Each structure stands twice: as C-alpha cells, then as structure tokens.
Amino acid sequence: MNSVTVYTTAQCPYCVMLKNFLSEQNIPFNEVNVNTKPEMMQKLVQTTGQLGVPQTEVNGQWIVGYDPDNI
Template identity: 45%
Template structure:
C-alpha cells in the first residue's frame, strides 16, 4: 500500500526501535518523514511536551501521535494502521 498520508517518525541515530518502526513502514510502502532528534534538545523537549513520552521513536499520523514502535506494530497487526492511513 502506498500512501500520501503525512507520517512523521521522530528518531535518534542509536535506536533499534526506530529502525524497527522504519522497517515496518518501508515494508508496507508507507512514505514517512524521518526527523532525527539525536542532537536537538529543543525538538526532544517538544516531543516530551506533546506526547508525554521521553522515548523514541515517536510516530505521528496526520499530526496525531500514535506512540512508538510497539504501538505502530500493534496498529499494523490489528488492521487499524491501514484504516488510519486510508482515512488521512
């Protein structure tokens, strides 16, 4: 499935969960924007304020946070990921 939905993945360059999330999106043919926050304290602070989470990845679909890699994989398994992207 190829989509034009707006998907952003906030990552760091040393995060295996980020790699796992990006691999799933790539496997599903879902285009995404990767935003590396490894050395960006301002963006990291924004993520914490926006999501309440200090971990990466943090994934957004159409500007709404869905969580991290585990949540992305759960959405994929349940079919909800495809539904959200189709509705976007």
C-alpha cells in the same frame, strides 16, 4: 496522502524496526533525528509527555513506541 513523521535517535533499535516496517508497507515517512535536533525532543515531551523514541505522528495522531498495529 497520509502525513507520517517518525522521531528517532541513532542508537534506537525500535526506531530501525519501525522505519523498516514503514518501508516494507510502502508508507512514505519523514524522519526527525532528535539527537541532531534537540529542540524537537522538547516538542515531543510537550506534546506527548514521553521522552522515549520512536514516536510517530500520523495525520496529527501520536503513536509512542514501536506499535505497527496502530500505524
């Protein structure tokens, strides 16, 4: 079973596109809204060096942005 976590904000259109894509592909995922959990934003910056969302962790590999080809 794949482990997929999507880091999002409420006002991010690419986050919605990514979640829709995962749902359409029947890929279960956890969502972490960094607006409500600012400490997770710090984790993202420390881990990937990127401030933007969406960022997706798939089995320990990071994908930045809306990138369905790599997911």
